[in-house]
Amino acid sequence: METFLEIQSKAKRLESLINLSNNIREKEKRDILVFNDYLYLAVTNPQIVFRDIFQLYHDMVHHYVSEGQDEFINDNEHIGFYNYETRDLFRNDCDEPFFADRLFAYRFMNMTRNFRKGTQNKRIYIFEGPPGSGKSTFLNNLLHKFEEYSRTPAGATYITYWKLDIEKLGGFQSKEIQKIKTLSHKSPLEKRAKQSQNFDFPEKYLEFSCPNNDNPILQIPKNYRKQFLDELIRDESFKEQLFNDKQYEWVFRDIPCAICSSIQKTLLDRLSDPLEVFSMINAKTNHFTRQLGEGISVFNPGDTNIEQTLSNPTLQQMISDLLRNDEIKYTYSYMAKTNNGILALMDIKEHNVDRLKAYHGIISDGVHKVELTEEYIRTLFIGIVNPEDKIHYEQVQSFQDRIISMKIPYVLDYNTEVMIYKSKFNENITNSFLPGVIENFAKIIIASRLDIESPAIKRWISKPEKYSKYIDKNMLLLKMEVYIGILPEWLSEEDKKKFDRQTRIDIISNSENDGHKGISGRKSLSVFNDFCSPSQRPNKYITMEDVKEYFIHNKEELQIDIPQDFIDKLVDLYDYDVMQEIKESIFFYNEEHIERDILNYLFAINFEIGDSKFNNSTSDNVEITEEFYENIERRLLGESSTPTTRKSFRKETQSEYVSVTLTQELGLENKSIKESKLFKNLFVKYTRNLKENALAPYLDNDNFRRAILQYGTSSFNTFDERLKRDVTLLINNLVNKFNYKCPEAAQQICIYVLDKGIVKKY
Ligand SMILES: [Zn+2]
Numbered sequence: 001m002e003t004f005l006e007i008q009s010k011a012k013r014l015e016s017l018i019n020l021s022n023n024i025r026e027k028e029k030r031d032i033l034v035f036n037d038y039l040y041l042a043v044t045n046p047q048i049v050f051r052d053i054f055q056l057y058h059d060m061v062h063h064y065v066s067e068g069q070d071e072f073i074n075d076n077e078h079i080g081f082y083n084y085e086t087r088d089l090f091r092n093d094c095d096e097p098f099f100a101d102r103l104f105a106y107r108f109m110n111m112t113r114n115f116r117k118g119t120q121n122k123r124i125y126i127f128e129g130p131p132g133s134g135k136s137t138f139l140n141n142l143l144h145k146f147e148e149y150s151r152t153p154a155g156a157t158y159i160t161y162w163k164l165d166i167e168k169l170g171g172f173q174s175k176e177i178q179k180i181k182t183l184s185h186k187s188p189l190e191k192r193a194k195q196s197q198n199f200d201f202p203e204k205y206l207e208f209s210c211p212n213n214d215n216p217i218l219q220i221p222k223n224y225r226k227q228f229l230d231e232l233i234r235d236e237s238f239k240e241q242l243f244n245d246k247q248y249e250w251v252f253r254d255i256p257c258a259i260c261s262s263i264q265k266t267l268l269d270r271l272s273d274p275l276e277v278f279s280m281i282n283a284k285t286n287h288f289t290r291q292l293g294e295g296i297s298v299f300n301p302g303d304t305n306i307e308q309t310l311s312n313p314t315l316q317q318m319i320s321d322l323l324r325n326d327e328i329k330y331t332y333s334y335m336a337k338t339n340n341g342i343l344a345l346m347d348i349k350e351h352n353v354d355r356l357k358a359y360h361g362i363i364s365d366g367v368h369k370v371e372l373t374e375e376y377i378r379t380l381f382i383g384i385v386n387p388e389d390k391i392h393y394e395q396v397q398s399f400q401d402r403i404i405s406m407k408i409p410y411v412l413d414y415n416t417e418v419m420i421y422k423s424k425f426n427e428n429i430t431n432s433f434l435p436g437v438i439e440n441f442a443k444i445i446i447a448s449r450l451d452i453e454s455p456a457i458k459r460w461i462s463k464p465e466k467y468s469k470y471i472d473k474n475m476l477l478l479k480m481e482v483y484i485g486i487l488p489e490w491l492s493e494e495d496k497k498k499f500d501r502q503t504r505i506d507i508i509s510n511s512e513n514d515g516h517k518g519i520s521g522r523k524s525l526s527v528f529n530d531f532c533s534p535s536q537r538p539n540k541y542i543t544m545e546d547v548k549e550y551f552i553h554n555k556e557e558l559q560i561d562i563p564q565d566f567i568d569k570l571v572d573l574y575d576y577d578v579m580q581e582i583k584e585s586i587f588f589y590n591e592e593h594i595e596r597d598i599l600n601y602l603f604a605i606n607f608e609i610g611d612s613k614f615n616n617s618t619s620d621n622v623e624i625t626e627e628f629y630e631n632i633e634r635r636l637l638g639e640s641s642t643p644t645t646r647k648s649f650r651k652e653t654q655s656e657y658v659s660v661t662l663t664q665e666l667g668l669e670n671k672s673i674k675e676s677k678l679f680k681n682l683f684v685k686y687t688r689n690l691k692e693n694a695l696a697p698y699l700d701n702d703n704f705r706r707a708i709l710q711y712g713t714s715s716f717n718t719f720d721e722r723l724k725r726d727v728t729l730l731i732n733n734l735v736n737k738f739n740y741k742c743p744e745a746a747q748q749i750c751i752y753v754l755d756k757g758i759v760k761k762y
Pocket residue numbers: 160210211212213214256257258259260261
């Protein structure tokens with residue numbers, strides 16, 4: 001026995017199922033608009049209603065990709081090399097993510113912009129990329145987003161949907177004849193009646209959509225369209241565009257398909273009132289569905305040629321029957337289904353070569369002949385191709401004008417490369433590396449993909465020797481930075497100035513030669529996997545040394561073709577960067593900290609060595625020792641200062657303090673000590689030397705190394721206060737400002753720097 005509750009819950013479930021189906025039906029109903037409502041929409045949202053496939057494609061891309069940033073936007077030389085965020089277009093909600101690097105995204109967006117210009121419709125777009133560049137993922141995701149977009153309000157487009165009023169048209173003839181059962185004769189009508197015996201005749205309307213996806217506006221006779229829209233549309237600025245822009249030419253030039261035309265003509269003959277005819281025209285939202293070939297078709301090279309002519313015998317008979325006209329042919333080609341849609345070729349080889357040739361003919365004529373009827377084709381043709389398959393069309397002269405190709409090279413942006421590792425392995429994979437190291441791994445992979453000739457960069461940097469401390473002689477390391485929108489700070493002011501508009505344009509345009517060789521996307525993953533897996537490394541974090549060793553050790557096996565000096569220079573640049581981080585960290589410009597040091601110094605010079613005094617202005621207990629003086633004086637005077645210089649400086653300072661600062665400024669002028677000239681001078685001296693000599697006091701100081709190693713242990717407490725403070729500051733800043741994951745990682749990098757003797761090099 002079912003309990004009451006069980007029955008109740010069953011009923012509830014059933015109820016919600018009914019609701020669901022009602023919702024679906026409601027939703028489907030909403031997808032169909034009567035012609036009047038469609039026109040109303042055309043008045044209120046003309047930008048959405050008047051879109052052909054090219055305009056729709058443009059809007060789709062911009063819907064998912066927001067305007068990016070150009071780091072150089074504020075200088076006059078910027079070229080709009082934006083950093084577009086393509087995540088929503090190529091990665092989110094996709095089965096397999098496609099990672100577009102900055103250069104590709106930039107080119108892709110520039111190409112897309114042309115789709116709103118109306119000059120691009122007689123073209124075939126071919127994306128060319130080497131194996132493993134992810135081009136099929138790119139195409140799949142693009143089409144997937146297109147389907148998704150067509151289901152959103154922003155992506156709605158409309159096609160003609162016929163709703164023939166059965167009663168107004170006098171009902172189905174053969175249905176009547178069936179009733180009186182006179183089926184023995186041979187008149188066409190009777191034959192038709194016999195064939196249609198088993199039809200499930202609709203009651204009120206015979207409904208079907210235009211198989212060519214005609215925009216409903218085309219049903220307004222071409223000769224009247226302009227005047228009609230002029231009266232209809234209120235938005236003057238849009239009207240201006242509509243009547244003058246090339247992108248809207250189709251609105252006034254295109255005509256409905258043969259099927260719609262002949263239906264219209266017949267209806268007008270039958271009803272003699274155009275308004276009655278329009279009452280049977282509706283607009284239906286066009287939902288693109290790749291799986292069914294609705295609006296999107298994708299052909300693989302192995303797909304054999306499909307039936308050229310498609311039809312629907314049942315519907316055909318009903319139309320002929322209801323309209324009393326055997327001349328209306330409800331037949332169309334597979335091309336019709338992607339009219340105002342997308343036809344894509346996955347790889348141009350085998351059968352797809354023939355298809356490409358056929359499309360070429362159709363594009364040139366704008367017409368596709370199906371039996372005796374002509375289909376006007378407005379389709380976005382896309383293909384992807386491996387470079388070696390280009391021979392199938394490259395030689396044909398007439399193809400040159402029709403094909404717009406765009407390259408999908410291997411990733412050239414090391415940040416994107418790292419993003420791929422994270423996505424394929426583990427989001428946290430970077431945590432096993434010291435900061436910057438995984439990026440350097442990626443740079444080695446990318447170096448294998450770069451063309452070593454960089455004419456634009458060579459023109460720009462006339463004396464590359466001066467950067468030999470930081471970069472390789474082919475300047476690939478510089479090129480990689482420019483490709484991600486960075487102008488390295490180690491460049492001289494002069495070279496930064498020379499980075500003008502033309503140089504930028506040339507570098508970006510030269511980049512087309514990069515990314516067609518070297519380690520493929522696929523291989524890069526296996527190399528990375530191989531590198532990460534053994535992991536019997538002495539240190540907790542993967543270091544630059546580990547990366548260097550791996551690549552030098554496996555160079556032959558990996559067949560990585562990179563210039564001789566590349567890895568060494570990569571390490572040099574890494575060392576330089578790390579050195580900057582450490583210098584910033586040990587005494588990053590902490591004003592309070594510097595002021596405190598100077599206040600304590602000015603306080604201490606009035607006492608004897610060996611004294612211990614409390615300084616009211618800083619609340620510090622100052623141990624006045626030779627070491628205390630030395631630490632501060634080295635910061636004020638530089639690393640090379642001798643004890644004699646320091647002592648005489650101390651004496652001069654003390655005398656100025658007493659005679660000028662104390663008596664005059666603090667006494668007579670009533671200034672605070674921080675406002676005094678002496679204090680300000682010391683402050684400037686201190687900060688100037690600070691960064692350059694940040695590590696100077698500790699250069700040959702074994703205690704410094706030991707304190708770093710013992711940081712975090714109880715033995716750390718045995719070091720003097722100042723050293724403890726500096727080491728703590730260093731470690732904390734490395735962790736907080738420079739992304740070292742924990743004190744241990746920071747300790748590891750400090751020891752690397754000290755042991756390698758980099759301090760003296762940079
Ligand atoms: Zn049509």
